[in-house]
Amino acid sequence: MTDNKQRNIVFPAFLLLLGVIAVVTIVGFFMLRPAEEIIQGQIEVTEYRVSSKVPGRIKELRVSEGQQVQAGDTLAVIEAPDVAAKMEQAKAAEAAAQAQNAKALKGARSEQIQAAYEMWQKAQAGVAIATKTHQRVQNLYDQGVVPAQKLDEATAQRDAAIATQKAAEAQYNMARNGAEREDKLAASALVDRARGAVAEVESYINETYLIAPRAGEVSEIFPKAGELVGTGAPIMNIAEMGDMWASFAVREDFLSSMNMGAVLETVVPALNEEKVRFKITFIKNMGTYAAWKATKTTGQYDLKTFEVKATLVDKDKAQKLRPGMSVIIRK
Template sequence: MHKIKNKVIVGVVLTLFFVVTGCAAKTDSIEKNGTTAFLGTVEANEVKIASKVPGRIAEVLVKEGEEVKTGQILLKLETTELEAKKKQAEGALLAAQAVYDKAKNGARAQEIQLAKANMQMAEAKAQLLEDTYQRLKNLHEAGAYTTQELQKAETELIAARAQAEQANEQLNLILEGARQEDILAAQANVLRAQGALDEINNALDEAVIKAPSGGTVNTVVHYQGELIATGTPLFSLTDYQEMWVELNFKDREVTERQVGDKAQIEFNGKVSPGVVTSISKNPDFAVIKSTNDMTEKDVMTYLVKVKLLEPEPFFPGMRVNVTF
């Protein structure tokens, strides 16, 4: 008798297993007034907003439950340090640009004239010391000047010749202008300085957190005075005006649906018109047990999305009835 009870219990369990798994493989649906109503779930886009830059929160401009528009400012970070870095970057850019302009455009006429005058003065001085040295040399040979005095004159002459040569080289450099390599290097410094300034300006823009889309603020995570790191979550935002229902159809059922099909979405007596906006061609797989044998069979289901044309009475997560 005890063995019979055990068999009966096992039989009941197996029967329930087949019934439950068999039902799970079917599209959720009910018969209502002679029409098949498919069960689906209302979904909406939820956007999680985080900060791209670290900093201290200066001001939070919205609260939970508030409706916001695309581009509306939600939060501001303190920017005192960034503003100081911006001034430094602007100064570095001006300096780099000046060096590049000078290398590219060459010397001004006044600079060329000044270099010529310096060269002429240096050459005149060298010539004067040359004449003086020759005169002292003749007098030294006649015994009128000492060797020490002659050596001093020679030293002054050598220095004057070097100065004249240097002045001549400086004039030639000015006339020839900067080398192409120097111009390219100066241009690269300008680009580097501009990039540093652009990076700071971008950080200043990111210090003002704006709504990427319209919707309702669900959560405010941090508040004024708090210090946040890069990637810190700040808000979650849901657009309740753009909602849809997701349904899963088996392969035979999905062939009866087309994009553009009209639908009625119902929940607790509230009804909204809808339209099929997408039918996935990539199936999901469910596994059921065959009632005839113990082998597993794959059952494919396809995701169908129906847009709510009047979303006001509905909320994400609701299980609704959809008729076509």
């Protein structure tokens, strides 16, 4: 009777001990088993920043965040009164230069030409009188009627009249022929410079209209309508959703299976763990600042981190993916 009672007590205790050992073994197996290692990256796209050369006030924003734009679309309009004032100044300078150029090409006025001609004719008449007077005095001198001094005076008057006539003729020819070639070239150069100033201001006016250089999606707009922006200040970012890739920071001991051109099987948590394939196109050391950890307690060397970029293979899934979504590689 006593032996039966002992067996009835020992056997359940033994079974309980076996159960505890089994539970501890199973729990230990799962707890001590190495955890699944994953590599996490994220979706990235090419972005370009839209800015203006001209400082001013945001007059109008013609797009909103998330909107699709095409190359050539007007994104925003900047109000720049200073540029408009400079355009008025440049146009006025151009008009003045054109007037000077026209004057140089046309030459003297008809009244000035006529006056120069009359002075030339007057000088010619003076030469005729001085020549006749000189001839008379010469005859009288030959006859011994007048002294040599009178002849010298008559000769001097004749020569002076001839010089005056030549000077008047030169003035007339200059008035008739117009400005010198160099003066005309200088006037033409002034016109070209004024036109260049107008073209420069026109380029600034064109910069007040911000145009999308490429198609994409407006990812972020910085200023609001009515705010002031400076030269080169960013106005908005445009994301090219067609140029999409995944970027990973990979420890170098995981790089053995990541070669250039290799296809990565990944899952995207935001898409209910949907599988998406990427192709490796870029591998680069991220630098010493990205060291992962020392593999030895003595710190003999560090495992470095590499940047890995992979372009999207499953193009049909591009519409579902968004920049910033996590991408998981399970080892």
